[in-house]
Amino acid sequence: MSVIASPTATTSEPGLSRRFCVAPMMDWTTSHYRYLARQLSRHTLLYTEMVTTGALIHGDTARFLRHDEAEYPLALQLGGSDAGELAHCAKLARDYGFDEVNLNVGCPSDRVQNNMIGACLMGHPDKVAEGVQAMIEATDLPVTVKHRIGIDGRESWDDLCEFVEKVAAAGCRTFIVHARIAILEGLSPKENREVPPLKYDWVYRLKAKYPELEIIINGGIKTFDECHEHLRHTDGVMLGREAYHNPWLLAGVDSEFFGTDAPVRTRHEALRAMLPFIQSELERGVYLTHMSRHLLGLFHGQPGGRQFRRYISENAHKSGAGLEVIETALDKVRESDAEIAEA
Numbered sequence: 001m002s003v004i005a006s007p008t009a010t011t012s013e014p015g016l017s018r019r020f021c022v023a024p025m026m027d028w029t030t031s032h033y034r035y036l037a038r039q040l041s042r043h044t045l046l047y048t049e050m051v052t053t054g055a056l057i058h059g060d061t062a063r064f065l066r067h068d069e070a071e072y073p074l075a076l077q078l079g080g081s082d083a084g085e086l087a088h089c090a091k092l093a094r095d096y097g098f099d100e101v102n103l104n105v106g107c108p109s110d111r112v113q114n115n116m117i118g119a120c121l122m123g124h125p126d127k128v129a130e131g132v133q134a135m136i137e138a139t140d141l142p143v144t145v146k147h148r149i150g151i152d153g154r155e156s157w158d159d160l161c162e163f164v165e166k167v168a169a170a171g172c173r174t175f176i177v178h179a180r181i182a183i184l185e186g187l188s189p190k191e192n193r194e195v196p197p198l199k200y201d202w203v204y205r206l207k208a209k210y211p212e213l214e215i216i217i218n219g220g221i222k223t224f225d226e227c228h229e230h231l232r233h234t235d236g237v238m239l240g241r242e243a244y245h246n247p248w249l250l251a252g253v254d255s256e257f258f259g260t261d262a263p264v265r266t267r268h269e270a271l272r273a274m275l276p277f278i279q280s281e282l283e284r285g286v287y288l289t290h291m292s293r294h295l296l297g298l299f300h301g302q303p304g305g306r307q308f309r310r311y312i313s314e315n316a317h318k319s320g321a322g323l324e325v326i327e328t329a330l331d332k333v334r335e336s337d338a339e340i341a342e343a
Helices: 031-040 053-058 061-065 083-095 118-123 125-138 157-169 200-209 224-231 241-245 247-258 267-283 288-295 305-315 323-330
Strands: 020-022 046-052 074-079 100-105 143-151 174-182 214-218 236-239
Touching (some): 020 247, 031 046, 031 247, 046 053, 053 083, 074 083, 100 118, 125 157, 200 214, 224 236, 224 247, 236 241, 241 247, 267 288, 288 323
Parallel strands (some): 020 236, 074 100, 143 174, 174 214
16 A cells, blocks of 8 residues: 655556546545545546645645545646646646646635635636646646536526637646536535536537547436436546445446456455555544545445444544444445446
């Protein structure tokens, strides 16, 4: 196990594919969740939580960029708008071994808007283009943009095309498109993931209009059947909440989309593979509950799954809680040799 907490030049970029991705999600796609996800799929592209340029430049850089080599392929998502700061952080992404650096132009929260971060930048395509160009000039990593199809006040097809064209002219070749507008006033971030209607056809139209660009579709995708339909029109799919709440879904990705065997056969096998990592984190002073919360969905829908979740929820937060909590919880669910076929 090799943890990257200081700069390194090692990446896995040559094998990078965006055919199937897990979305960056604040408080969810932490290193601990990503380690679990990697036990289930070798090929899924994983993203960090959004990290602001200010946090990286003025905060504990090594803590924010810490990850395990087992998480590769792995992309760093940045929040920011200052071209110089974005360039500096793009260099850090390369130095710390990430495979891609992504700019967040989709987060609708008030907090990030006040700092000119996230979806509000869709109203400033020239500024996004300037930042993207600076990032591209600063690193040889792929620089990508994740954005909405619009924001209130700039929600027309022409507005979306203007944004994509200006950012593409700055050198961006990959656009990850959440197929909803973001309503910047009056809706919470949670409501912005659910209330504005999905317009998948707009993402399909983007790919048809700009075939030279890589277009990845995001928003409300839950099943492999849906993924295959989207892949008829786009270059890749990105799942968010479904991949977090039902992580076993990822165990079917490698065979379904990449034609390779899954790394594990059962949920038990995946969790047992996590134990040395969890132990090393415990020894580093990480509380068990900070890791175990990402495991709660692993046995979703399985006999004993509710007891598994309850035992962890009731015991992982206790002082001195260690691997015995996970092992006892694991005893409450039955292992099945046929699980991989059900993913």
